[in-house]
Amino acid sequence: MVHTVELTRTFGRQTSAVTALDRVSIAFEPGRFTSIMGPSGSGKSTLLHCLAGLERPSLGSVVVAGTDLARLSEARLTTLRRDRLGFVFQAFNLIPTLTAEENITLSERIGGPRIDPEWTSHLVQVLGLGNRLRHRPHELSGGQQQRVAIARALAHRPAVVFADEPTGNLDSHTGSEVLHFLRLAVEQFGQTIVMVTHDPAAAARSHRVVFLRDGRVEGELRNPSAGDILGRLATNGSPA
Numbered sequence: 446m447v448h449t450v451e452l453t454r455t456f457g458r459q460t461s462a463v464t465a466l467d468r469v470s471i472a473f474e475p476g477r478f479t480s481i482m483g484p485s486g487s488g489k490s491t492l493l494h495c496l497a498g499l500e501r502p503s504l505g506s507v508v509v510a511g512t513d514l515a516r517l518s519e520a521r522l523t524t525l526r527r528d529r530l531g532f533v534f535q536a537f538n539l540i541p542t543l544t545a546e547e548n549i550t551l552s553e554r555i556g557g558p559r560i561d562p563e564w565t566s567h568l569v570q571v572l573g574l575g576n577r578l579r580h581r582p583h584e585l586s587g588g589q590q591q592r593v594a595i596a597r598a599l600a601h602r603p604a605v606v607f608a609d610e611p612t613g614n615l616d617s618h619t620g621s622e623v624l625h626f627l628r629l630a631v632e633q634f635g636q637t638i639v640m641v642t643h644d645p646a647a648a649a650r651s652h653r654v655v656f657l658r659d660g661r662v663e664g665e666l667r668n669p670s671a672g673d674i675l676g677r678l679a680t681n682g683s684p685a
């Protein structure tokens with residue numbers, strides 16, 4: 446579904462060059478929830494941005510749903526992001542002038558494929574947003590806004606959802622609820638999710654945790670507890 450081959454991303458030139466990702470080859474399994482962790486500056490955001498076609502590799506490749514992103518023009522990349530990918534951000538990133546319902550169907554509104562109304566009704570019901578659909582983002586709590594963002598990310602049945610610190614702006618109870626829904630999307634709808642997080646409790650909700658250090662994959666844990674993750678971070682470097 447999503448994999449990289451010798452993915453390398455450098456910033457700057459010559460003496461001031463920084464290698465944010467250093468020959469990373471990794472596959473993200475379909476229908477699985479994977480977290481990416483690692484110290485500050487280890488390359489997590491750069492990896493997520495390369496996987497999502499927001500950043501171009503310097504060397505190597507990123508393949509999403511059978512397409513090598515490096516071969517796509519900017520216009521085709523934008524279309525692929527709209528039609529095949531879903532995003533959940535720390536800052537929710539809802540459009541403030543649109544209602545929750547309009548935000549959920551955003552990809553269709555900006556020219557993407559038709560969204561199945563039965564599917565969105567189901568999502569709205571599962572996410573408990575039924576009586577919030579006519580509200581604008583500023584009329585919603587943080588948790589409600591993130592649930593709208595999750596519905597928006599799932600509405601067009603993307604090949605993969607990328608989540609960037611999705612609980613970073615939420616208290617632990619609300620954050621836990623949001624993680625519950627992400628996990629549910631994987632368990633019930635077979636969604637593939639890749640999430641960057643600093644939070645061991647959040648990463649423990651995923652099937653697999655991949656650890657980065659200095660732009661390289663340093664190891665991984667399968668179905669770890671938060672304690673396993675903390676232990677790993679304590680041995681190999683503090684969480685950022």
Ligand SMILES: Nc1ncnc2c1ncn2[C@@H]1O[C@H](COP(=O)(O)OP(=O)(O)OP(=O)(O)O)[C@@H](O)[C@H]1O
Binds near residue numbers: 457463483485486487
């Ligand atoms: N646009 C850029 N220009 C120059 N250097 C950059 C740029 N983006 C990232 N870097 C550098 O690449 C390295 C990896 O950064 P990245 O943001 O991917 O790390 P991260 O693990 O996400 O860090 P954090 O947890 O602090 O968000 C860092 O050394 C960073 O300074």
